[in-house]
Amino acid sequence: MGLPVVLQDGEARHLVALVETMTEARLAALRELGTPEIVVTARRAAALGIAPAIPSDTLRLRLPDTAGRDWIAALSGQNGPGCTDPGDALPRPVPGTAPHDAAIRIAVALQSVPAILVVPLSARDDPRIAALGLGAMPLPLVADALLRSGIQSPVSAARLPMDASEAGRVQVFRPDDGGAEHFAIEIGAPDLSAPVMVRLHSACFTGDVLGSRKCDCGPQLRASMAAMAEEGGGVLLYLNQEGRGIGLANKLRAYALQDAGLDTVEANHWLGFEDDQRDFRIGARMLASLGISQVRLMTNNPAKTASLAAHGIDVVDRVPLRVGRTAQNAQYLATKAAKSGHLL
Known part of the structure; x- marks a missing residue:
């Protein structure tokens, strides 16, 4: 306010x-x-x-x-x-x-x-x-x-048939600090007694909803859900940490800075942010609440693997997710690899 x-x-x-x-x-x-x-x-x-x-x-x-x-x-x-x-x-x-x-x-x-x-x-x-x-x-x-930021409590859940899988379920988690809610999306019927295929997907309104070609988020979201369905089950954590945690308004400011010649990391720094402001502890705590302790993590980002491991989740395998490259996001992906260590 x-x-x-x-x-x-x-x-x-x-x-x-x-x-x-x-x-x-x-x-x-x-x-x-x-x-x-x-x-x-x-x-x-x-x-x-x-x-x-x-x-x-x-x-x-x-x-x-x-x-x-x-x-x-x-x-x-x-x-x-x-x-x-x-x-x-x-x-x-x-x-x-x-x-x-x-x-x-x-x-x-x-x-x-x-x-x-x-x-x-x-x-x-x-x-x-x-x-x-x-x-x-x-x-x-x-x-x-x-x-304490990142502590989540489950508040509601319901069955949800989806394009990726007729068998689906969505559970809403609410933080105790007044922040954004996050969602655990079960695709198919994941076997919680074995390492579960998991993706930590940060919300991307422009990519997930509008089909932006400036990033690879939308294709990653859909590809991960399809892969989970093909495997018979998985869990996608949809974390409301838009723009690597800086929010949509600042993300659009960063986009304008990129149009002026800065890369994605330089734009974040210009605004006063770090390369990545996300808190992946949230994902670890949600997984623990779901009874998941071992995962096959779908990611190209080593920071996600390290954060989950540091907070009690055993990452037994990293599953690459290399989709969504376009002419418009080639430089963005190259910057993520060169400056943020993404394994592309």
Whole structure:
């Protein structure tokens, strides 16, 4: 919703607000409380060509008195390469602290642009804070919630005949952190006493639904379901982590950056994200809930294999899934292989 929240670290308190939903009126209200700082990730700072003397995951810069909403949007990477320069006289960056790191992680979890405005609060009983109806959220509570991210609970299930298999079943899993629901799709009748053919498929609206030729997601989805049906059974985990976890809005921003000449990894970095923001712990916990401990994993991505193995799932075999190459996605696939280690 864009509302500011207060993070409390011991006696220190910080008012934090998302940059993406910042308005001129909200910015003016923040300035009344103190001097805001803008906090960005190290990836975004590198794209801007700035770096602190001490390496840090997050960097904070004092917001210039003349900076408005457009300046903030430019600094945070919401604009394209042709209109991204926030000005020559950038304030000196300073490494972020624990509250700044936590606030950025909240922005990433919300699939917002990973940039925030922070106002340090001095007076515990500042009437302006009370008037906003804001309570302080202790930093350990925030850290615990972020660490717990990925815990899922099954909430409903039903039989579903599909094109791939007349015998099908869909089960919905809901996280305890208010995040997106994820789905376990049984194809055929998988034998849970043997290694199960499994695919962790991240949602791709443009590829799965619209048939985009910029990626290979749609063909991978259909090919994996067909292979499971041919094998007699399998489980497809459909994880709502669009755009490698950055969300559809940021994915489309990345697409625009790719049209301007960046590759898929460079576009993520430009926006302040890592190469891949997905959390595959979610898949491991869903499999455990389904009683699946051994899998034949359909993937070209070693990170999925490593994450499942690290969280208690025995990957007895990796099944390559090489489909969907087009003239439009050849460079995208080459970048995934060269920079993200995909086995193509």
